[in-house]
Amino acid sequence: MPPRTDRHRLDAATKHLDAPFAVADLAAFDRNAEDLVRRAAGKPVRIASKSVRCRTLIERALRRPGFAGVMAYSLAEALWLTDGWAGTDLAGTDILVAYPTVDDTALRALAKHPAARAAVSIMVDSAEHLDLVDAALGADHPTIRVCLELDVSWRPLPGLHVGPRRSPVHSPAQAVKLAKVIGDRPGFELVGIMAYEGQIAGLGDNPKGRLQAAVLRWMQRRSGSELVDRRQAAVAAVREVADLQFVNGGGTGSIELTSADPSTTEVAAGSGLIGPTLFDAYRAFSPEPAVLFALAVVRRPKPKIVTLFSGGFIASGPVGETRQPQPYLPEGLSLLPFEGAGEVQTPVTGKAADELKLGDRVWLRHAKAGELAERFTEYHLIEGDQVTATVPTYRGEGKSFG
Incomplete structure (x- = not known):
């Protein structure tokens, strides 16, 4: 469990406020940020904005050493952040949209926005996503930066899937096939790979119940070993056909695993800045409630x-x-x-x-x-x-x- 803060200090600081209200304890936030950087062991931390949703706090973390870039959860959000930071020291911040977009309005805005096109990458996991962009923008649209999502769920047996239901691109061969499709399509540039190990990053390895904990840790050990080998093979194969600028992986719960993988160039994290209750169930780290x-x-x-x-x-x-x-x-x-x-x-x-x-x-x-x-x-x-x-x-x- 994380260390508890002082109730009397919180009450004194907020005595003039009427509940309900919410607070951010900046000292705890900063200590959490420092710990994320420590755990990342030299690899930059990309901030998962969905886990913060407050520009002031996102900006506070971005300005700290060890943090670089944002993982947004929608293209409209990425455009809004880009516009909000124009003319500031955060102008040009690299923003990866972590989920595919089917928002035609946002895609048209991206196409008309040179600064955003230089900073924002959208997620794809199939040729259909490329088709959708072409349909929204026309075949002669300006170059759009894209990131290929590699599924790193664990599939130990036929029909058994452990992890989030995300990309259909699971094998190195599938990744290379899609990378070649992207490379052959005018108007697209493949700049990155994302491989999110949700079955480790989002599941605490210290749940209630010894049996549940033992099964979960066994699964995560086996899954972690398999996904690192497959991610390395996929990244190496894609690098043969594309000039990748980044390989993103992880989340707050799997930073050590991701940072130790030589094929990754960065890790993603957001919840570790805030310290919600779902992250009390990890043995290796303990973010403070910020x-x-x-x-x-x-x-x-x-x-x-x-x-x-x-x-x-x-x-x-x-x-x-x-x-x-x-x-x-x-x-x-x-x-x-x-x-x-x-x-x-x-x-x-x-x-x-x-x-x-x-x-x-x-x-x-x-x-x-x-x-x-x-x-x-x-x-x-x-x-x-x-x-x-x-x-x-x-x-x-x-x-x-x-």
Whole structure:
């Protein structure tokens, strides 16, 4: 478990604010950033923007040594970031769009935007993606930078798939075939490969239950060895037909594996800056909770239970306990199993509840890093025991990219 911050410091810094609200503890954020760079062992860290969704925090990390580039989650977002950084020290920041786009409006905007075309790469995993771009822009469109996604899920037996359902390009032969197709198509330049090992990066190796932990660690060892060998073979083969500028891999949970692979040139990470609860279940690292939200006590229905206003901020992914926000401070509180975190009220229970009065705050952590920014329009930045700035999230800037 990550070290706990001081509840009294948080309360003192935010005493002028009415809950619910969200904060970013900049000291914890900076320590998390420093640890990501340490774990990357010399390879640059590309910031996964979906796990942050606040330009101020993305910019803070980008300006630190060891970070380079952004992994955006939509082309519209990449264009918005590019425009926002024009004329600043972040102008020309390399942006990789991590998911294929079928947004004709954004593609047309990209084609008309020389600065964005020089900085932004879109994701492809089939000739169909190229066809779609041609259909949106016309066959004589300007050159678009593209990145080939290599699937590095584990397939130990026919019909058994362990990992995210992403690219259909799984083998080195398939990667080379698509690379040649890209190279032969006017209007496209293959500049990179992405190979995201979600079955390691997104699954903590220290879950509850010894049997589950043992099975998961066995899977990740076997999968890790296989994917590194296959990624190296695929990258070497593609380099024979394309001048790659980058090979991206990993996520917060698999930085060591990715950085140790000589075929990669960079690692991706975002959640490790924020420290959500899903990343408590790793043995090798422990990010500090840097982004928290506070809810107010509005009822005391019985001893050892208080009810908080709002709080039903459920994370995406498989429905279950791990996707609920968790009470953090004061220590010793938990959600009620038959009510959980609700849209307009969230009861919590524990000895600490008896010490809480109406209007007192309970601090909670979200399960996933970036999704809290979809619930709040601003983050209050804490330094020491003071709020030193209040900055908008993507949502607060009127942007929601899906």
